[in-house]
Amino acid sequence: MRTWIRQLLYTNQSGFSLVELLIAMVVLVIAVTAFTGMLTSGMSGIARAGEKSTHMYLSQEELEKKISTGTTVGTLLTVTFKDLSSIAIPGETVEFSNGNVSISAFIPRR
DSSP states (O other): OHHHHHHHHHSOOOSOOHHHHHHHHHHHHHHHHHHHHHHHHHHHHHHHHHHHHHHHHHHHHHHHHHHHHTOOEEEEEEEEOTTSOEEEEEEEEEEEEOSSOEEEEEEEOO
């Protein structure tokens, strides 16, 4: 009987032990958790970028409506150079803000 137990315990058997399998599973769980966190972070970033693009598009559309209907504010655009000389460009300013995005455009007069 002792020889049979000795053969079972001390023979060179190939394969993985329970400890090796547990360590491999822990490493796999850590890796999957890290990738899941990166995936959710990336998805939320994509969603925020989409919302920003939508707000910008809608604001640009409203700004173009104001330009086409002539809803502008007459003003001068003053450009000052490094030597402190400046020029004034006559034109009109159009502005739009919806709480998320504020945009403005300057339309020079011809």
